[in-house]
Amino acid sequence: MLDTKGANFDSVLKRYDILVDNVSTPEEIAKKMLPTDPIYKKIAEDVVYMKYKDIAADVAEALEKGKDPHEIINEALVSGMEIVSDLYAQHVYYLPEIMLAAKTMEIGIGVAEKRIPGGRSSKGTIIMHAVEGDPHDIGKNIAAVMMRSAGYTVVDMGRDVPVDEVVAKTEEIKPFMVSGTALMTTTMPAIPRIASRLKEKGIEIPVIGAGGAVNRDYVESFDLGVYSEKAPQTPLLAQKAIEGYDWRKLREEWDQIVKGA
């Protein structure tokens, strides 16, 4: 082996990840963002610090103390998840923390929504799937968790889902958006096939195209197609769709909508 004694590898390599490493602790960042109400603060902290074993009891206690279930969801549970998203954006939290925090929040929501007559109202329903012939679904699964965390109802059709089944399900449950992911160039044509079939039927909803093989040019080459490069972008695009953006406007303002995610 070559003798490298005394060699300084700084001219070979710059560890930018070390240079930009965020030395703040989650506690320091969260402190400034947590709710002021002590009951909501405790619940939000359960989400931020992923205390999934405590959350059910803490939400139940808040309900017993007369807190409104809607407010528990919005002021405590969703607020906690927003802090988690911020910690992720600041490179303090990683994917596992997002997943565990989301699991914690969902447990809390489950307890709170039992007290809401008719259940919690959803922001909207999305159909998600990995396309026909494609077994790669980890990206779809992550995006599904993020969509649920953001208050949407996700109908997850799984992976390797035939075009016909996606179209039929869309006709049946009338989602505001459909998403398909593909990791292979030979499976991604399923996404424009779905879009084309929906358009023929007069269903002009955004069809999100995502996954490793897919790029923005490809997704924007067919009507209804809207690209999502990373999982955290899907809830941002969904929010705009809920606000009334159609697929054309989502494309036009895409850079602005997904900025930073």
Next chain:
Amino acid sequence: MAIKRYTKMAYAKPDDMVFGIAKSPVSYGFGIKVGAGRVIPEINYAPRPGREATPEKLTKEYVDYISKDAIERAVTEGFPDLQLETEWVFQMGNNSEKFGRPVVEGQKAICEEMHEKYGINLAVRHTIPDMREAERGMRPGMDKERSYPEKVLESAEIACEAGADVLSCETVGGKEVLDYAVMTGDIKAALFGIGVLGSMDMEWIWQEFVKIAKKHKTVPGGDTNCSGANVAMFMAGGFLDNDVPKTFSAVTRTFAAVRTLCAWEAGAVGPDKDCGYEGPILKAIAGKPTSQEGKNCECAHADLQGNLMAQVCDLWSNESIEYHPEFGGSSVACWLGSLGYEVSLMNTALLLGQEKTLRDLYMYSDRFRGPEGFILAYDNAYKIGEAIVAEDNVYLRAKAAGLTAAKLIDEAYSNGTLQLTISQKDMLKNILKVLSSLPDDENKFIEDCVKQYSAEIPAFNPKNYEL
């Protein structure tokens, strides 16, 4: 063929390993000799979207465009050897007689024609797709609706019968548990998914593949843990990513070494698959030729060990490129040029007796770029290999490999040679704690994991692994 475990290292010391030379070279195709004294470029490609619509279109794409372009570029630039790798697309695996066979036969024919015309050494590796889904069933008879397990074996049969020179596969055993592990940062689940379940699946399927390959005189090459360790590695990403800590993906890689080795222990002879970054560990243990990828696969993968991965390779690959035009010709021709010149450099080093110097230059340029490259540096890969062969079951092998890698990273961090971010350090600490506390008894570990992960992972079905 029964499973025959490696119990000692093929090389007496790490320094004995170089690129282009393996203890057990393999010959096949039209004059290809892998690991016999020179490195061979391996070009991999994907058809343009839409070409999968009919067997005729797909065959034309693979044979008349992709294969022809690649071989002609090799001839144009004077490369003596070329291996083509066709990673079958879904349509070929789902209907191998109709879509797969004509591609294999067409590529065989063009290789023969060009070999006769120019004397260039050529071969084609066919990597069949593993379409099996855990939730539908991973063994024959379980997937009543789509028969994917049967189709995987049928693809192997047709590929070999139609003339594949090398048979490979990117199997997916254990993936459902590994995906969960990556998403939750659970190193125990990663060990169970890759090291135990993945290995069990590999042992079954590679005994089947070896039987089929031998029947048709095809070389059973090997596998990769693309579906597991590469998922972790790509999600760990580069310096601007924060999905998975890189210490997690580095340790996960060592579990993959145990898993990928199972193909060779089931009778495959190499070369393994290019995207199996665990290759240096495998070569150290078994002495069989390894295909690797790094800087010349930036068209498909960005990783933090672009030079290092060339250190002990026997084939050098681009991973995959979609066929499309570039300024310098088609994409396959351009990326083959890039591969071919890199291989020429390695072969010049071998010719002039400078191979160990070049090997070390490759290695040192990335040794400290990240934890995964660090543990794959050939000296560390060798140590991990030693930890693997010292144990006699896949669980203890994976545990020993993971602990060895974690300790190597920890030591390098402590002595200041390898830097780690806060999250990488936290994850490393957790990995050392978790792996150290695992039981020594394989059955106890499996029993515990089956109970825990059956409850937490809906797609995990122990019956897929005969558990």
